[in-house]
Amino acid sequence: MSAQQVELDLAIDWGKIAQLDGLTSHVTLVNRTGFDASKRLIGDNVLQSQAVYGGTFHKPIHLVQAYFEDKLDGGRWDLAAGRLPVGEAFASSPLYCGFMNTALCGYPHALAAKQGFSTFPNSTWGARAKFSPGKSVYAQAGAYQVRPQAGGPWGLNWGWSGTTGTYLPVEIGWEPTLRGGRLPGHYKIGVGYDTSSYKDNFQDATGAAFALSGRQPAKRHGRYSAYVLADQMLARHGEGDQNGLIIMGGYVHSRPANSEISSFGFVGLADQGLVASRPKDTAGLLFAYAKVSSPAVRTERIEESLGEPLLFDANGVQSHEALIEARYDVVLNKQVDVMPDVQYVIRPGATRYQRNALLAGALLTIKL
Template identity: 25%
Template sequence: MTAALQTNAPSRKIGARLGRLLIVAALGFVAPMAHAVAASTPLVTDVLPSGVPLPAPAPDFAPAVSDASTELLGNAGGVRPWLDRHGVQINLQDVEELWGLASGGVRPGPTYDGITAVTLQLNTQQAFGWHDGLFNISALQIRGRSLTNERLQSLNAVSGYDAGRSTRLFELWYGQGFFGNRLDVRVGSVDLDTEFLVSQNASLFLNASFGWPLSTSSNLYSGGPSWPYSAVGVRVKWAPAHPLVLMGAVTDDNPTHGPFYSSVAANQRDPSGTQFSTEGGALFIGEAQLWVDAARRLATGDSAALPGTWKVGALFDTGRFPDQRYDDRGGLLGSPESDGRPFYHRGNWMAYTVIDQMLWRAAKGQQKAISVFIRATANDGVRNRFSSEVEAGLTFDGLVPGRIDDTIGVAWGTTLYGRRALKSARDAMRLGGSGADDLKPENHLELTWQIAVTPYLNLQPDLQYFWNVGGVARSSAGGIANGFVAGLNMTTTF
C-alpha cells in the first residue's frame, strides 16, 4: 500500500498542478492585478488584414505609442513632431505581393496584388482640449489581380489583400473614452474584424481565413463589415476589472447594400466606400476577452511569464437568409424543376471562441517564444452553407539564429458544410440537377516566415497547400487538382 502511494504521488502532484492551471485560466480575472484601461487608440497595423507584426497575445490596454524610428520617413523633416503636438497622426502603409500557383488549381501562373493604406487620427485633447476623444479616418487603394479567383478557385482566399480593385474609404468614426477610458465608445462607419473574432497570433498568416473567417465572409451579406468594407454602427468596449474586457457592436449587416446572391461584385456596388447603407438588417456582435498569465501565478521564483488571451463571442443578424436546400415553392433546390430561388428565413447567428496562448519563453521579458492559436466557430446549418470552422497554428518568435525580430509560423484551417448544403448536393447528384458535385471540406496549410529587414520593412515568404479545392471532392465532376501556392509579401510603413 505504501509503495503504491509513493508511486502515484508524482502523478497526483501533476494532476493537482494541471487542475490549478485550469482554475487559474478560467477564473483569472478574480485575482487582483495592476490597474488597466481600455485602449482608445487603435494599433497602426489594424488597417491591415493579415501579415502584421505580432503584439503579445493579450489585450493591449495602453494607447499605441508613436515612434517615428519605426517608419521609413522618420520625423519627415520635423513635420511629424509638429503634427503630434497638435494631436494629429498620419500613417501610411504599403503592401506589395507576388503570388504563383505552382501546381494544381485551374491555371498555374503568377499574379500581383497590392494595397496602400492611409490613416489620419486626431486626438481631441491635444487638438482643442476635449478629453479622451479620437477621430479616425482611413482609406485604401487596392490594386492587382486575384490568384484565388483566376487561377486557384479555392474557397479560402490565398491573401487577405486579395480583394476587388478600388480606391475607397475604409473607416470613419469618432471614439470617446469615459471613466479614465475604461469605457470606450466608437460611432461611425466601423470595420468589425479589426477587433472582433480576431486572433493576434493568426494575424501573422497571409491566408484570408486567418483574419475574418470563411464562415462569416460567405454566410453574411457582402461578407459582413470586414476588410475592405465597413458599416454604419456603434462599438462599445468596457474594461470592468482587469483582466476582463467586454465588447459589443451594432452595425448595418450589409455594407454594400446588395442581394445575398449577386452577379455584381461587392466592390462594384460601392466602389468608393461612401454608400453608408442603413437599409437591410442589423448585425449584433458581442465578445468577452480574458487575459491570463497562469505561469506567473503558479510559478515559484523568477519564472518566465506566459501571457494569453481567451475569447468567447457570438453574433446575431436580423436580416433574411437563404435556405440551403429548399426553394421558395417548397421544392428542392437540387431538382432540375426548381426555379432556383431559395426560401428565405429571418435571422442568423454564429458563436465562436478564440485562444491565443504563449506556450514557452526562453526567459522572462525575452522575445524568444512559442505561441499557439485556436479559433472555432459554429452556426446554423439551415441558413448557412458553412456551419462550422476551425483554424489552429503555432508561431515561433526569435528562434532563427541572429534574427531575434523574425517570426515563423505554421497553421491549418478547414470549414465544414452545413447539413442542408450537403443534402442539397446529394439531391442534385440523385436528381441530375445543377451543382451535382460531391462536397468535401476544403483544407489549407500555410508555412510563413516574417523577416524584419528594418523596423519599417518586413519581407514575408509564404507557402500554402490546398486540398479539396473549392470544397469539392477531386474525384467529382467539378473537382480541381490540389493546389500549391508560393508567395512573397513586402510591407512598408512610411
Template identity: 30%
Template sequence: MDNASRIPPRTRQARFARKLASAAIGALILGTTGAYAHAEGITSSPYLLGDWGGWRTRLANDGVSFNLGYTGELAHNFTGGDKRITRYSDQWALGTTFDLDKLVGWKGATFQTTFTERNGRNLGADANIGNNMLLQEVYGRGQTVHLTDFWLDQKLFDNKLSVKLGRMTVGEDFASFSCDFQNLTFCGSQPGNLVGSYWVNWPTSQWAARVKLTTSKETYAQVGVYQVNPNYVNDDYARTYGWTLQNPSGTTGALIPLEGGWTPKVNGLPGSYKVGVWYNTSSGKDLYYDINNNSRAQTGLAALNHGGQYGAYINFQQQITGEPGGRGASLFLNISQADRATAQTDRQIAMGVQYKGPFGRPNDSIGFGIGATHNNGRYADYVNQLNALTGSHTVAGDGNEYATEVYYSWSPIPSVFMRLNLQYVVHPGGTSLNHNAFVVGLKTGITF
C-alpha cells in the same frame, strides 16, 4: 463628344478620388524623403521614413499620428487548378489618428480615418483552383479605394467604458486576429471568412456602434450593432462609392455581435481568450428547402426564408515561451460555427504556432498553421439534385477544405518584412473533384 464626356459622372468622381489618393501618397513620400535621408536610427525605427526630422514626434505630441503602409502578396501554384500561373495583389493603407484631448481638450476622445486601395489579381480564380479561402488574403472586396475607418471612440468613467460610433469594420473589434499568414484561413476575424456577405471585415466598413465595458483588469464585455447592406460588398458599388460616406439604400437589417474576453498572464506570459456570438436580423434563404419545406431543386419554388442568421466563435491566443510580448512561441486556436440553414460554408477551425525572434533576430518570425473550412452538405444536396434534373455539372463541396501554411518572415529593419510562405490546400472547395494545390507565396510589408 470626347472620351471624357462619355464617362458617367460618378465613375469620373471615383477615378478622381483614386488619383487624388495616389497623389497624396506620392506627395507624402516625396515630402518626407529629405527627412528620411537625414534620419537616424532606421535600424530601430518602426517607420521607413523615420521621424521626418522630428516632425512626426511633434505632431504626435500635439495629437495627430499618421500611418502609411503597403502590403504585397505574390503567389504561384505548382499544382491545383487548370494552369500554372503567378499572380500579385497589393494594398495601400493611409490612416490618421486624432487624439482630441491633445488637440482640442476633448477628454477621452479619439477620431480615426483610414483609406485603403487594393489592386491586382486573384490566383485561385485565375487558375480555377476552386478554393474557398483566398490564397492571397489581401485580395478582395473590390480592387479600388475604400473608406475603411471613419469613427469616434469616446472613453468614459476612468476609461472603463468605451463608446465607438461611425464607419467601422466588424473584425477590428470582434473576433479580432492578426493577419501574419497569407492564406485567409489564418488571417483576420474568422466569422467573416464564413458569412462575409454580412460580417464585413477590412477594408470594407459600414455604419455601426460598439460599446465596450472593462469589467476588471483582465476581463471585458462588448456589444455592437452594424448595418447590413448588400451594397457594401458589391464590387460595382465599391468602385463608385466605396471611398465615400454615402449611406446606400437597401439595408436589410443589423448584425449584433456580443463578445466576452479574458486577457490573463500565464507564468508571466500574455494570453487572449475570446468567446462570442452573433445574430443578423436580416432574413436568410434556406439552402435546401422551399417555402413549403420541400426540396427546392425538385419543386422550383422560392427558398424558405429564415427570420435571422446566427453563429458563435472562440478565439484563443497564448504565449508559451520567451519574454512577455517579445521573443518566444505563441499558440492560437480559432473556431467559428454559422447556422447550417443559410451558410454555404458553415464552420472553420484554424490552429497554429508562431515564433518571434528565431536565430537571435528580434524582428524575424516563423509561423505554421493548419485549418479546415467546412462546406455545408445541405447546399451540396440542393446542387446535386438540380444537376440531375437539368443536366448541369456544377460542383458543390460537402466536406472540408484543408489548408496548411508555413512561413519565414525576414525583417532586415523593423519597418520592412519579406515573408516567404508555402501553402498546401487539400480538397479545394471542400471536394475531391478539385485537385490539391501547392502554392508558393511571398508577402511583403512596408510601414512608411
C-alpha cells in the same frame, strides 16, 4: 499572380487638439490591385490565398472606415461609432494576419465570409461599447447596419437604401498573464446575430427541396454564428508582446440552414525570436478546416444529378476544404519586412473535383 495594397491611416487625438480627453478619430483609406491567385490558378472560390486582394471594386481609392472612439473612466469604457467594420473589434487578433490566406487573416473565415459580419476593407454604420472591469476581463457588444453593397465601390455611399437588417455581436474575453506577467493569453467567446433574411440552402416555402420543385428557396429570418477563440504564449524569447512561442486555435459554428460554411476550425503556432540573432523574425504554421453546410451539400447533389449549375457557383458537390500554411517573416528593419509563404490547399473549392494544390509566394511590407 500578384496583389497589392497601399494603406493610409489617419488618427487624431482630440485630447491634444481640443482638450477632449480620451476622444480620437480614425480614418483608413486603401488602394488595392491585382489578381485572385486562388481562383485563377486552382479554382478555389472558398478560401483566398492573398488577403490583400479584393473588396475595393478596383477603384484607385476606397474608404475602409471613419469613426470616433472615446475612452472613459480611465479606459474602463471604450465606445466607438461611425463607419465601422464588425471585425474592427470582434473576433480579431493581431496574430491572425501573420498569415496570408483569408482562412484566418484577419478573422476566422466562417465569420468574415458572411454578409452581416462586415470586414476590412468595407464598413457600414455601426456602434460598439466595450467594458473592462479589470485588467484581464472585458465584455463588449455592438449594433451594425447590414447592407450588401456596404459603402459602394468607393466606400463613400453612406446611405440606408438596400439595408436588410442589423448585425448584433456580443463578446466576452479573458486575458490572463501567466508566470508573473511573462506569458500573455487571450481567450474569447462570442455570438453574432444577423436580423436579415437569407435563402434556405435546401427547402422551398413548402418544405420540399427547391432543386426538385423548381420553386424559389424559402427565406429564413435571422442567421447566427458562435465562436470560441484562444491564444496563449508558452515560452518567451524577448520583451515584446509577441516575443515568444504562441499557440492559437478556434472554432466557429454558423446556422447550417442559410450559411455556406457551417463549421470552421483552426490551430496554429507563431514563434517570434526563435533564432536568437533574429529577435524580430517570426515563424508560423497554420492548419484550418472549413465544412460546407449539410443542407447545401444535399442541394448540390440534386443539382449535379440534374446537370444544373450548383449552389454557391461550386465546381462540384462540396463537402470540406483544408489548408496548411507555413511562413517565415524576415524583418529587415523598422520599415521593411519580407515573408516567404507556402500554402497546401486540400480540396480547393471544398470539392473533390479540384486537385490538391501547392502555392508559394511572398509578402513584402513597407511601412512609412
